């Protein structure tokens with residue numbers, strides 16, 4: 001979901017941006033008008049996350065999966081080097097597999113299943129020679145979210161994928177080497193990936209790194225080595241402004257906790273729906289759940305749709321259901337889902 005206020009602003013500015021006589025889509029990315037939009041968006045993101053001055057913020061293309069290749073190419077230094085990947089679900093696994101093309105990556109199993117419930121596996125050690133430690137803060141498909149930094153990664157350059165929980169919780173950027181997030185879940189339209197990188201990590205890319213993917217080249221050119229996704233960047237800026245007006249990341253986090261608590265409390269109180277994730281590992285943005293009787297899945301989805309509740313089908317990897325409750329989802333949306341789930345359960349007991 002996008003905040004309606006943002007869509008309305010974009011609508012009102014669509015044909016003529018601030019009396020300049022053209023749409024943002026029609027601006028040259030190097031024009032004064034566009035540079036102001038781009039710089040303001042970056043500043044607002046810096047304000048939201050309190051990004052320290054020794055970090056660059058890049059607005060790039062290629063999505064989250066692009067970063068699965070981009071991170072090792074920029075950080076591994078030599079293809080004989082290794083990095084540690086903490087695999088906690090599908091997205092960190094894909095990152096690890098892509099990483100293997102560029103270095104001798106090591107896989108650490110970061111989760112285990114006990115009595116049918118998935119939870120953390122803390123029984124591992126980070127290798128002393130790891131160039132960096134990689135993890136995914138929120139596994140969008142499996143619905144598990146790391147509340148803290150990975151165990152034993154202190155002193156290492158930590159790389160984190162926050163594609164699905166970006167700006168839903170406070171984050172101390174200074175603890176990380178690289179933080180990246182696709183825009184399409186909590187920020188704006190697809191096509192934009194935001195990379196926050198500590199400056200001392202720039203300039204050590206493998207020689208095979210395509211120039212558009214080289215953090216240093218993009219940083220030196222203010223993300224405009226090639227034409228950036230200008231309209232997505234502009235909308236991202238509107239969303240950052242909206243978040244600041246709403247009370248910033250602290251308020252986004254409060255709403256995120258409120259929304260997810262309503263849903264989990266209901267699931268836990270029910271004998272019709274189940275979560276397969278242990279409480280301490282649960283995501284506050286992606287809530288997978290299963291019906292006691294999986295034969296009712298199709299009916300559940302069809303009736304949910306009739307009630308205006310869409311996109312509830314679980315990822316094909318896991319099946320079941322998944323409610324994604326990103327920043328722009330009002331708490332009323334979750335209450336409507338719970339009311340529907342309750343009605344459906346009562347009718348199918």
Ligand SMILES: Cc1ncc(COP(=O)(O)O)c(C=O)c1O
Pocket residue numbers: 062063064065066091136138139140141161162163164182
């Ligand atoms: C956590 C996470 N990382 C990476 C990706 C891949 O993003 P993209 O489709 O932009 O490549 C996704 C997509 O849903 C994701 O949820």
